[in-house]
Amino acid sequence: MNAQIPAKTVAFCLLSFRPDHPSGVERSLAALMEGVRQLGHTPLVLAAGPAQAGDAAEPGLIRLSSVQLPRPATNDHVLAALADPGPVVAEVRSVLAERGVDIVCWGDTLWGLGYLNAAPPGVRTALMVHKIRPDSDQRWHQALADASVVCPASVYLAQEGAQAGWDTSDWRTVPNALLMAPHPVPEAQRERLRREGPIRIVSRVEPAKGLAELVAAIPPGWNRPVELVLAEADFEFWPGMQADVITACRAAAERRPELITVRPALSWREVPPYLAGAAATIISSTEPETFCFTAAEALSVGTPVISFDHGNVPLLAGPAGRAVALQEGAGALWAALEALLADPAAYQAAAAAAPDQVARYTPAAAASALLAAAVSDPPRLGIASSRPNLGTVAAPPTGP
Template identity: 80%
Template sequence: MLNGDRHRTIAFCLLSYRPDHPAGVERSLAALMKGLRQLGHTTLMLAAGPSQAADAAEPDLVRLTSLQLPCPATNDDVRSALTDPIPVAAEVSAVLAERGVDIACWGDTLWGLGYLNAAPPEVRTALMVHKIRPAGDERWLRALAKASVVCPASAYLAQEGAEAGWDTSRWRTVPNALETMPPAVLGAERELLRRDGPIRIVSRVEPAKGLAELIEAIPPGWNRPVELVLAEADFEFWPGMQTDVIDACRAAAARWPGLITIRPALSWHQVPPYLAGAAATVISSTEPETFCFTAAEALSAGTPVVGFDHGNVPLLTGAAGRVVPLHGGADALWSALKALLDDPAAYHAAATAAPRRVAAHTPAAAANALLAAVDNAPPRSNRVTVPSPAVSGSSTSH
């Protein structure tokens, strides 16, 4: 073994998972799987059916036959598919047993089946946390109680859980990792980008990303190209949500003919080099980001980040960009961006600092953190517990 550890088989579960899915939880788990494989371990991913053509890109992917979801799916679709959870729990437990799984990682309370905790009794389990759920969410309570260890994906999330009053004594942070880190663009090439390079924004399509509002707030006289990559996910919070956001972005962009370009989704590996060719990126999320992969990937390439002063973005960015008060709205983002671009010394200081902000976020580091978290957790004493079909409570995903 590369890390001196015994060989293990680690399973992950996320119903919405597919290769290149433009969502943070998927990217987090993919990087963890990569890191575990680098350390010499075996991984597999359990996802909902039906199978997709893109599945061939992920040889460790197992599609569940007992649970089928439409695309895109909503939380209601998942809850409906789990009205009787017994067949799903039985299939998950059987797959884990057949594959000789040592550790099972539930990617989410609902979408990652954390509340079912369907693992054989000898298997240790980790609940991967990417969002703190409300106290009234019964599935969240069950998932927390049953997992061997609870693993928030950032120090920000761990702190948020503690501040919300949760018992975090069994919580161990497993920081998100970046699958790909391109060479940082600095020096003379970075100066050319500062002067004339485009603003590039890569985002999943969701209202809380603040994308249409950002475009609408472009200040008079702005003449630098703005490129917006809109990535549609296989889930949405209500039917038609993504179509509504895309339509709003296109309507706002139409007011700036020739200045705003809206592009389709990129693959995971295409995003870092794409952001490397930007003068800067903007994170306009009006709800706190619990990690923010696109900010981290921009930083890894030496591209400064401008965002609001909430969530994990300020903690990631530090001196490698600018943050503004949320109450200042999108206008404040554009003002901060312009000030940074107009100040060569400040801009290059931010660009130079950027790669160091995320250098520790490697797949191997995340994998080692996960293994340490599980190894230091007390053994599970409970056997497989399947909630009754009438379980109440709500859960949002991703």
């Protein structure tokens, strides 16, 4: 236990949370909860009902009876469920009071109930930030103003907030963390993978992940296996979005059935060992990733990462990755990959550098940062009111 901070009960809130949910926010909260436990504190997580198969894997999971969502849900479903927020606020406050919660972390402005300010009096609150919301989002303004502390999940996000014109001077970064410690593949095995290993891509299905375009851009002369793990989340931006992406990916894969395999989702702890058996992975997101767990998990096992040159991925990968200009398109990703695989020295240098790029992203470190931020004095007040008038920020996709 952290000797400087007495034992605390720390609650997290994210309506879409379930164990092994293929979403970065869920993985972020799961790692924070693991770190809270490692430090000797007690974590809880509040999520929407109804109960789901597999809930027992997280003993701190509490399903709210006042919020029932379909699977998958859209923003409209959440807004409808919260049209009368009174019962939700009452239930959340009751649960937090009954459990003696000391700190509550809203996992998102809407899906994490950050804008409702439902904590009992005296309970410290942290707004977890995984996206910078547009200036026009009044819930975001409310969540920022009400939180005791605002905690972006990466240094990149904090910088993005500042560049968008928000006063981030009292934000406190609580970095995302990996559930499993780095475990790189030995050099000899890594060399075999360089020569003949498959390319493995693990992703939540979403148009901005660029998956179908990536598969369609595989060069005609490509001759090694490509494995695509497609994970459906419990939320989507519009009804049928995920089915459309999967259909497009399968159609692209059918052009090269001898090489391309489409696989179902993996559990959180299955992803790193799966990526350990890859020559490399590709992050083809056409919108900037604000952290990117799949990239971090690949790096943790020594698997190089190819990506576009925006967002957090190039910063995360550093010398363990290769980045190409977004405007060059998906074909450039394959060209960068081919060049890396063809250069044994460069490939081994990238693989050797990879684990160190993510070694600091441990559950205990993340939880320590959260606790330090949440118990700091004096509490921050109303940062939304101090935002300079620098125009609006482009609206991000909906969803958590």
